[in-house]
Amino acid sequence: MRDVINVELFKLWKRKIFIGIFLLSNFSLVYSLGIYFNWSFIDINGKLDLISFSASMWALLMMLGIPLVLFTFLAAGTLGGEIYDGQFMLEITRVKSIKSLVLGKLISIVEVLLSFYILNMALSSLYYIVFVARSKNGLGISWNIESYHSRLLLVSICGVLFLILFISIAMVVSVNFGTFRAVLLSLSVYVFLKFVSSIEGIRKLLPGYYTLIDDNDFSGLILLYQLFIMGLFIGIAICVMINMIKKRNY
Amino acid sequence: MELLLSVNQLVKKYDTKTVLDNVSFEITKGEIVGLLGVNGSGKTTLMKVILGLTSFEAGEIKHKGNSNYLKSFKSRREFGYLLDCKLFEYLSGYDNLYTVGKYANHWQGKTKTEIAEEINGLLDLVDLPNSKKRVKGYSFGMKQRLGLAMALMGTPDFLILDEPFVGLDPVGIEHLLGFISNLRKDLDITILISSHQLNEVEQISDRYLYITNQKVKEVTKNSSKKYVIKLNNPDKLLLNQLQSIADIEHNDVLFEAKNELINKVLKIIYQNQGEITDIQVTNDNLVDLFRGDSK
Numbered sequence: 001m002r003d004v005i006n007v008e009l010f011k012l013w014k015r016k017i018f019i020g021i022f023l024l025s026n027f028s029l030v031y032s033l034g035i036y037f038n039w040s041f042i043d044i045n046g047k048l049d050l051i052s053f054s055a056s057m058w059a060l061l062m063m064l065g066i067p068l069v070l071f072t073f074l075a076a077g078t079l080g081g082e083i084y085d086g087q088f089m090l091e092i093t094r095v096k097s098i099k100s101l102v103l104g105k106l107i108s109i110v111e112v113l114l115s116f117y118i119l120n121m122a123l124s125s126l127y128y129i130v131f132v133a134r135s136k137n138g139l140g141i142s143w144n145i146e147s148y149h150s151r152l153l154l155v156s157i158c159g160v161l162f163l164i165l166f167i168s169i170a171m172v173v174s175v176n177f178g179t180f181r182a183v184l185l186s187l188s189v190y191v192f193l194k195f196v197s198s199i200e201g202i203r204k205l206l207p208g209y210y211t212l213i214d215d216n217d218f219s220g221l222i223l224l225y226q227l228f229i230m231g232l233f234i235g236i237a238i239c240v241m242i243n244m245i246k247k248r249n250y
Numbered sequence: 251m252e253l254l255l256s257v258n259q260l261v262k263k264y265d266t267k268t269v270l271d272n273v274s275f276e277i278t279k280g281e282i283v284g285l286l287g288v289n290g291s292g293k294t295t296l297m298k299v300i301l302g303l304t305s306f307e308a309g310e311i312k313h314k315g316n317s318n319y320l321k322s323f324k325s326r327r328e329f330g331y332l333l334d335c336k337l338f339e340y341l342s343g344y345d346n347l348y349t350v351g352k353y354a355n356h357w358q359g360k361t362k363t364e365i366a367e368e369i370n371g372l373l374d375l376v377d378l379p380n381s382k383k384r385v386k387g388y389s390f391g392m393k394q395r396l397g398l399a400m401a402l403m404g405t406p407d408f409l410i411l412d413e414p415f416v417g418l419d420p421v422g423i424e425h426l427l428g429f430i431s432n433l434r435k436d437l438d439i440t441i442l443i444s445s446h447q448l449n450e451v452e453q454i455s456d457r458y459l460y461i462t463n464q465k466v467k468e469v470t471k472n473s474s475k476k477y478v479i480k481l482n483n484p485d486k487l488l489l490n491q492l493q494s495i496a497d498i499e500h501n502d503v504l505f506e507a508k509n510e511l512i513n514k515v516l517k518i519i520y521q522n523q524g525e526i527t528d529i530q531v532t533n534d535n536l537v538d539l540f541r542g543d544s545k
Contacts (some may be wrong), residue, residue, distance in 0.1 A: 005351035015340050086336035090400065093301055093331070094354035096323045101353075249264075250303040 004095060004104025005111065008078060012112060017074065021112065024066065025119040028057040032127035035135045049139040053132055054124035055152035058117070062159050062211055068117065068190060069183065071163055072170035076182035077110045079241075080174020089250050102171075102242050109167050117160050151218050155210045158223070161230045162208040166190065168237035175244045207233055251278040252314070254408060255300070260309035262299055264293070269295050271464035273309070277442060279407070282434055285444040286469075291461040293444040294333065297410050299441075301331055313408070325383065330406030330439075332414055338468045339386040343378050343396050344369055346385060350400050372399040377425070390417035392404035397467050398429075409433065411443040415450045423450055430454050448532045477512060479503040480528040481519070488522035 012018065034042025048056065061067055079102070082088040095101040132138045168185055174182035197203045197212040207229045210216050255277040262270040269292045277283050287293050298304040300311060302320035313319035313328070320326060338346050347369045351357050357365050376395035394414060401409055411430070415423050431454050433439045445451045451458070458469040474519065480497050481488075481501045489498055495514055496505035503519075505511050519526060 003352050003355050003358070007349050009351065010345075010352070011338065011341070014345060086334070087338055089303060089333060090337075090350055091353045093303065093326060093329070094350060096355060176440060247305070250298065 001104045004101055005108045008108035008112065012074070012078075012108070019178070020039040020070075021116050022119070022242065024061075024070070024167070025116060025123050027061055027066075027120070028054075028124040028127050031060075032059065032124075032131035033134070035137050036131035037058040038136075044137050047137055047139045048088075048128075048132065049142060049149075050125055050128050051145075052152055053128045053138075054121045055156050057124040058120055058156045058159065059214075061120070062070065063214075065187075065190075067113070067163055067185070068166055071109065071113055071167050072183045072186040072198055073104070073179065074112065075167040076170040076174035076179040076186070077103050077169045078105050078109060080182050081179040083175060083248075083250070084178045092245075092250065098245050099242055102245055103238065106168065106238065106241075108141070108172060110164055113160065113163055113167065121156075154223060155216070155218065158208075158210040158226055158230075161227065161234075162211040165207060165230050165237070168234045172237050172241045175241065175248065203231075251280070253277075254279045254281075254313065255322045255442075256312045256315075257300070260296075260306055260311065261301065262304070262306045263417050268464050270299070270306075270461075273461075273464075273466045275466050275468060277440060279440050280434065281437055281456050282430070282441045282443065282454050284451035284458040285442055285461070286446065286448070286451060286458050287444075287461035289446060293461055296461065297412050297442070297444060298465075299333070301329060301333075301410060302326070303333075308450055324357075327404055328407045329410065330401035330403070330408070331410040331412075332394070333380075333402045333412045337360075337385045337393060337396060339516075340384060342382050342384055343388070343392075343399075344380050346396060347372055347399060347403065351403055356404055358544075367538065369498055372402060375399065375402065391419065391422045394418060394422075394426075398426075402433075405437060405439075407439060409439050409441045411441065413445055413447055414443065414499065415447055422456065427453055449530050452532055475531055476504055476506060477515075478528075478530040478532060479515065479519070479526055480530075482525040484524050485522065488519065488524050491518045491522065508542045534537060 031042055031044070033039070069166055079088075082091070082183060091101060092098065095104075095171045128138070129141055135139050166189075169189060170182045170186040177185065193206055193208060197206055197209070203209060203213055204217070204222055204225075206212060207226070209222065209226055210218075253276055257276070258274050260269065260270055260273040262273075273296070285293050285296065295304060299306050310317050311319075313325055316322070318324060338349060341349060348357075348365070351365070351369070360368070370380055376399045378392060378395055378399065385396065388396065394417065398411075398414070401411070414426060414430075418426060427450060430441060430443070435443060441454075443451060443455065452471075455471070457471055460467045460469050479502070482500055482505065484492075492498060492503050492515060495511060495518075496503045498504075503515060505515060518524075
């Protein structure tokens with residue numbers, strides 16, 4: 001399966017996706033410079049330390065929906081896009097198994113997502129140290145990890161898992177609907193979840209509670225439940241995807 | 251002769267429409283078999299079924315006696331194919347071959363130099379330059395040749411070519427015909443080649459499978475030939491004169507491939523200022539089959 005993952009990454013590299021990923025990872029630079037130069041349109045209340053700044057930048061990106069659109073588009077394109085454009089035929093007859101092809105495609109997108117997350121956090125940290133730490137919004141540079149830091153990081157990791165869930169959904173939908181409709185349908189699912197999450201009684205049960213609700217309650221139990229429910233849905237999506245690919249005529 | 255592929259009582263339907271109905275045939279090692287039929291007769295579907303790209307409702311396909319060949323990675327690697335599939339347009343020809351080889355696990359245990367040598371060898375074989383030019387900028391003929399190089403990767407023992415002559419200019423067709431003949435001669439590759447262009451398939455095939463009314467008919471190669479001359483808007487007088495020595499089908503003039511006859515036919519066309527759009531020499535059996543189907 002590693003061969004499939006590598007070749008998918010190679011194709012993404014050749015399509016210059018990583019330039020886009022790198023540029024987007026510099027999102028926090030705008031905020032850092034804004035804080036440093038006191039730009040009027042950057043308005044941050046309170047003071048931030050290194051981890052809370054990095055986690056806030058990630059949360060802001062997630063709130064804007066940029067990673068959601070980007071990664072559902074990449075995921076749908078890598079499967080449904082190739083099915084509808086015809087390149088999938090070149091792959092499916094040559095790979096060891098359909099399972100390894102589908103998982104390889106999914107894992108390659110997840111690897112890009114993880115690179116994006118890590119790069120984003122690393123660059124946010126760098127820009128914090130260079131521009132924010134000594135500004136009016138900065139708390140200097142401290143390497144002490146408080147409990148709320150762990151909470152912030154765990155919530156941001158839940159955001160990554162939420163994106164993996166949507167990558168899986170986009171891939172499933174793309175098998176029968178192609179890239180663009182898969183992205184639109186995935187975004188519709190997100191909007192639906194966002195709408196349902198406004199209902200107080202069930203919001204904690206929804207997959208992606210920590211991403212959908214800004215003012216969330218953090219507890220170990222909810223965190224475990226969230227990891228379980230998202231993992232379960234991702235697993236179901238993978239099984240459905242493999243079955244759909246096996247049954248499809250090309 | 252070793253039996254390479256056997257298809258027994260194959261039934262393929264798209265929803266309720268039957269495309270292939272109880273199709274049976276065999277292909278032995280080293281043969282070049284032409285798969286013929288009018289557009290939409292099911293040639294591509296049959297090839298896709300053999301390659302496992304499309305499911306089928308009933309029947310059995312065996313490769314070297316094994317009906318589970320599609321489940322075996324080793325068996326599937328023995329097939330090479332050129333279907334109407336799109337290439338990775340954003341990659342160069344070299345990168346396309348590298349990518350496909352990577353999916354097939356073909357580069358495992360090979361050094362970068364060995365991989366480069368093999369890819370460059372394949373590009374040379376199909377007469378394509380190793381440039382950084384993306385496939386997006388290739389001509390149709392170049393794309394066909396790259397597809398052929400992909401099909402030949404790993405030296406398969408069974409090659410399936412779907413309409414390989416479509417979009418090629420006469421020089422390209424001539425080149426491809428020679429290339430396919432050499433594949434059998436040099437590498438002993440068995441080839442199933444589909445086309446609705448009789449001339450080309452006829453030149454290289456040992457025998458034909460002809461798909462008509464969802465069935466496959468085996469057609470042996472006949473030494474008797476026919477000329478087919480296609481005319482552009484011939485007038486009635488011309489057709490009446492030709493009718494005395496040849497068959498007329500729409501605007502096509504068909505007659506036995508004898509020198510004295512062609513002289514007579516051409517003379518009549520010349521005298522009546524008829525405009526010839528195409529001349530074909532083809533197998534007598536095949537012309538009759540196609541004429542029957544296109545009516």
